[in-house]
Amino acid sequence: MASFGQVTVKNGSYKIKGDFHQMRENVPIRNADEGWRLMGVTNPRDITHIHMYGGEAPFFENIGKGKILGTRCDNPKCEFKGTTNLPFRIHCPDCLYKNTIVDLTDVCKKTARIHSFMVCKRSGAFNSLEKPIKFINIEFEGVDTILMSYLSVGDPKIGMRVVPIFQTLAPTYTIVDLSWVEEGVDAKDLPMGFTYA
Numbered sequence: 001m002a003s004f005g006q007v008t009v010k011n012g013s014y015k016i017k018g019d020f021h022q023m024r025e026n027v028p029i030r031n032a033d034e035g036w037r038l039m040g041v042t043n044p045r046d047i048t049h050i051h052m053y054g055g056e057a058p059f060f061e062n063i064g065k066g067k068i069l070g071t072r073c074d075n076p077k078c079e080f081k082g083t084t085n086l087p088f089r090i091h092c093p094d095c096l097y098k099n100t101i102v103d104l105t106d107v108c109k110k111t112a113r114i115h116s117f118m119v120c121k122r123s124g125a126f127n128s129l130e131k132p133i134k135f136i137n138i139e140f141e142g143v144d145t146i147l148m149s150y151l152s153v154g155d156p157k158i159g160m161r162v163v164p165i166f167q168t169l170a171p172t173y174t175i176v177d178l179s180w181v182e183e184g185v186d187a188k189d190l191p192m193g194f195t196y197a
């Protein structure tokens with residue numbers, strides 16, 4: 001079995017190792033109505049996609065360490081100077097100035113409330129979350145945007161206080177490393193790998 005593709009960046013270039021395209025054996029497609037005659041084959045293929053985070057990389061690096069970074073426009077000439085963004089926005093949408101990274105972990109822990117929610121009993125392809133998925137839109141004091149995430153423990157209600165939990169034990173470096181629970185849940189009842197900090 002070949003090894004899956006791996007990437008590092010060194011001297012400003014991608015260094016790639018392993019196989020980014022993997023084939024598996026074809027499987028025949030047979031016709032059950034006609035004596036199982038051959039009609040075709042399946043062509044299983046796996047592709048490893050190189051997904052770069054660009055300027056958002058600090059956000060993904062930090063959720064696995066129990067920190068939530070947002071950004072703020074500090075451009076003195078911006079009409080909306082001081083706008084604070086979570087999710088992380090690299091540039092201010094009003095003036096296009098590069099935003100300043102700010103640590104919003106405490107704000108999230110102390111002021112997060114459910115703004116709205118939806119519960120999904122089915123999911124799309126490649127979903128890794130347990131169903132039903134309780135998607136929540138979260139509002140924070142002093143933050144101008146709303147963050148979409150998912151509730152791991154508790155039943156969502158509008159206005160409910162929630163606190164962040166982090167996949168710190170085995171981070172995936174994706175957005176699912178950040179989740180939320182109803183305030184007051186015992187640390188031992190958190191999902192596997194998740195901690196409060």
Ligand SMILES: [Zn+2]
Nearest residue numbers: 073078092095
């Ligand atoms: Zn701005």
